[in-house]
Amino acid sequence: MFFSIYLGLKNLLRQKRRNIITILVIAFSFLGYLFAESLMNGMEEMSFESIQNFETGNIQIAEPDYWEERDELPIKGLVAWNEELEGIIGQTDGVIGVSPELKFPANLNNGIDEMSIIGLGINPKKYNEVFQTGEYFIEGSLGTLNDNKAVIGTVLAELMDLKKDDHIILLIRTKEDTFNTIDLEVGGIIRTPNPMLNSRIVLMPLDIAQRSLNVGDMVSMVSLKTSPAMPEKSIIKSLEDSFRVKKLSSQVYSWRESAADVITLSTAKKGGAGAILSVVLLIGIVGIVNNIILSGIERTAEIGMMKALGMREWEIVLVFMVEAAGIGVLGGLASCLLGYLSVLWLVSSGFNVANFGDWSQYGIPIVDRIYGVWNCQAFLYIFVSSVAVAVLSSIWPSYWAARKDPVEAIYRH
Amino acid sequence: MTLLELKQIKKTYLQGKMEVPALRGVDLIVDKGEFITIFGPSGSGKTTLLNMIGCLDTPTDGEIYLNGNRISALSKKELALIRRNNIGFIFQSHNLIPVLTAYENVEFALLLIGRLSEGETRERVFKMLAKVGLKGKENRKPGELSGGENQRVAIARALIKEPKLILADEPTANLDSENALDVIKIMTMMNMELGNTFIFSTHDPQIREYARRYINLRDGLIFSDKKKEQ
Ligand SMILES: Nc1ncnc2c1ncn2[C@@H]1O[C@H](COP(=O)(O)OP(=O)(O)OP(=O)(O)O)[C@@H](O)[C@H]1O
Numbered sequence: 271m272f273f274s275i276y277l278g279l280k281n282l283l284r285q286k287r288r289n290i291i292t293i294l295v296i297a298f299s300f301l302g303y304l305f306a307e308s309l310m311n312g313m314e315e316m317s318f319e320s321i322q323n324f325e326t327g328n329i330q331i332a333e334p335d336y337w338e339e340r341d342e343l344p345i346k347g348l349v350a351w352n353e354e355l356e357g358i359i360g361q362t363d364g365v366i367g368v369s370p371e372l373k374f375p376a377n378l379n380n381g382i383d384e385m386s387i388i389g390l391g392i393n394p395k396k397y398n399e400v401f402q403t404g405e406y407f408i409e410g411s412l413g414t415l416n417d418n419k420a421v422i423g424t425v426l427a428e429l430m431d432l433k434k435d436d437h438i439i440l441l442i443r444t445k446e447d448t449f450n451t452i453d454l455e456v457g458g459i460i461r462t463p464n465p466m467l468n469s470r471i472v473l474m475p476l477d478i479a480q481r482s483l484n485v486g487d488m489v490s491m492v493s494l495k496t497s498p499a500m501p502e503k504s505i506i507k508s509l510e511d512s513f514r515v516k517k518l519s520s521q522v523y524s525w526r527e528s529a530a531d532v533i534t535l536s537t538a539k540k541g542g543a544g545a546i547l548s549v550v551l552l553i554g555i556v557g558i559v560n561n562i563i564l565s566g567i568e569r570t571a572e573i574g575m576m577k578a579l580g581m582r583e584w585e586i587v588l589v590f591m592v593e594a595a596g597i598g599v600l601g602g603l604a605s606c607l608l609g610y611l612s613v614l615w616l617v618s619s620g621f622n623v624a625n626f627g628d629w630s631q632y633g634i635p636i637v638d639r640i641y642g643v644w645n646c647q648a649f650l651y652i653f654v655s656s657v658a659v660a661v662l663s664s665i666w667p668s669y670w671a672a673r674k675d676p677v678e679a680i681y682r683h
Numbered sequence: 684m685t686l687l688e689l690k691q692i693k694k695t696y697l698q699g700k701m702e703v704p705a706l707r708g709v710d711l712i713v714d715k716g717e718f719i720t721i722f723g724p725s726g727s728g729k730t731t732l733l734n735m736i737g738c739l740d741t742p743t744d745g746e747i748y749l750n751g752n753r754i755s756a757l758s759k760k761e762l763a764l765i766r767r768n769n770i771g772f773i774f775q776s777h778n779l780i781p782v783l784t785a786y787e788n789v790e791f792a793l794l795l796i797g798r799l800s801e802g803e804t805r806e807r808v809f810k811m812l813a814k815v816g817l818k819g820k821e822n823r824k825p826g827e828l829s830g831g832e833n834q835r836v837a838i839a840r841a842l843i844k845e846p847k848l849i850l851a852d853e854p855t856a857n858l859d860s861e862n863a864l865d866v867i868k869i870m871t872m873m874n875m876e877l878g879n880t881f882i883f884s885t886h887d888p889q890i891r892e893y894a895r896r897y898i899n900l901r902d903g904l905i906f907s908d909k910k911k912e913q
């Protein structure tokens with residue numbers, strides 16, 4: 271048996287070129303998996319960050335009725351934004367930003383065209399504590415969001431042919447379902463990594479929105495930013511406890527519940543990774559089977575001699591399997607090395623998705639570049655799979671080679 | 684003392700639907716220590732006969748006894764074990780494993796039996812390689828040795844486990860006459876020294892002369908069986 275292993279390892283050096291090609295085939299296909307995996311994980315992570323940093327914060331507080339219907343942006347089931355609520359939230363450990371928001375459907379009119387958008391009444395200072403939007407102004411700043419000023423995204427600005435200081439009118443329905451208009455002036459233009467903000471949202475001062483909708487001190491929801499040092503779950507728990515004590519009907523929701531679309535996408539991602547993996551494994555299997563069959567044919571006379579000398583079939587099978595395992599180990603190492611380099615590139619310089627069209631239409635809240643993420647497990651997994659694939663797929667061709675009739679093998683070769 | 688006994692050995696090959704009789708009833712008794720050549724025209728059945736004796740193939744009919752054990756009806760696995768422990772082969776082409784050194788190629792046959800310690804194995808392989816004239820070339824690979832030298836490695840490989848029976852099918856056919864003579868001389872020497880039984884086939888009359896018993900095959904039958912007069 272030791273001889274079989276020894277010979278198998280020696281044979282690795284035999285058809286050097288062919289073995290190297292097989293190793294490279296394995297390495298490059300598995301590298302493809304590592305790359306795609308890193309990219310997809312990066313996409314997911316960035317999507318999640320984008321949602322938290324620009325859309326929902328980490329935690330949202332709303333009335334359950336509103337939450338159910340939140341996609342329709344109802345002006346019903348609102349939360350009273352008052353000192354009591356602010357006090358409760360402010361006293362909760364781990365909350366580092368609180369932003370009340372009033373969200374409503376509106377038609378934006380620039381004097382010529384009309385377009386349906388989402389109006390978002392905010393308190394600029396508080397909004398800035400929770401969201402990163404403030405860092406992405408092309409013109410103006412969050413500070414300019416006062417009086418009857420509005421902030422819009424570049425995509426919307428382009429679509430509606432709007433520039434800073436242009437006047438716009440929002441056509442809305444009030445709480446009582448009567449029509450109303452809001453006259454605003456474009457005070458700032460943003461270009462964020464979040465497509466939603468760039469194309470569909472008009473930011474305006476909360477008090478103007480509240481007055482125009484006739485909702486008093488009510489808001490749709492309150493978005494919170496939490497300290498990364500504290501687990502989100504425990505913050506949610508203590509907020510829920512406080513609400514219960516004060517007999518408030520509001521509920522606490524994690525950002526994950528808003529990210530349903532992206533989370534569906536991550537499930538699809540796992541499917542995609544699985545598909546890539548099966549193709550990659552198939553390539554590995556074909557490479558190994560091909561390699562062993564060719565070796566088996568070339569070494570026919572030698573196999574015949576081994577059998578004549580009384581070597582048993584399983585001992586010959588082992589010779590080939592050890593060789594295959596060696597190819598698997600080297601292929602696995604090579605794919606991890608190449609994978610390391612390509613993921614390193616992906617993590618540091620990113621993958622420009624802007625060249626591949628508008629990804630936001632697929633619900634991916636990323637505008638420019640996707641950066642890869644490291645996943646050590648994937649590397650380990652690839653290495654183990656490479657060896658496993660090599661060993662398992664070598665069984666049948668090794669057996670095929672070892673079963674040759676010795677007389678045939680020696681004489682009719 | 685009888686080592687090998689063949690009783691009415693027949694072998695028929697099927698070529699498509701045609702039956703090709705390669706051996707048509709061979710009777711043969713071989714004693715220990717004999718040095719036998721099998722000769723005859725091409726297609727007379729020399730290789731077929733050696734393969735039957737060597738347990739590489741089974742006869743269509745008839746019985747073979749090796750050391751008194753009937754081997755003509757054994758399973759593949761049992762035949763492999765008989766080959767491993769009792770029979771040495773020398774083929775026309777050496778069939779050495781190109782990635783192994785001369786030493787390792789010889790050692791391989793011994794490792795298969797696995798009865799000796801590391802030290803004994805080493806000593807025995809070195810001695811055997813010296814006997815076939817390869818002292819100092821133990822660490823060369825087949826690619827670094829001449830055809831004659833490689834065939835000597837193959838002889839060493841066949842002899843290293845000291846088998847009772849050594850079969851050689853045209854062992855010198857691929858060698859020039861000088862190397863061919865060397866090889867047959869080594870075989871003779873081993874036969875004298877170790878007392879193993881040799882059966883070899885050859886087309887070369889000069890090589891044939893080294894045998895002490897001549898079996899002439901024709902059309903799958905023994906045409907003549909003579910011993911050298913001493
Ligand atoms: N596998 C096989 N299938 C069909 N016929 C075979 C097979 N092996 C041998 N034969 C036939 O059996 C006969 C004997 O062949 P064998 O190889 O034993 O002859 P040989 O004496 O060794 O000849 P040579 O001197 O050419 O080596 C020949 O007619 C050959 O064609």
Ligand SMILES: [Mg+2]
Nearest residue numbers: 729730731852
């Ligand atoms: Mg022949």
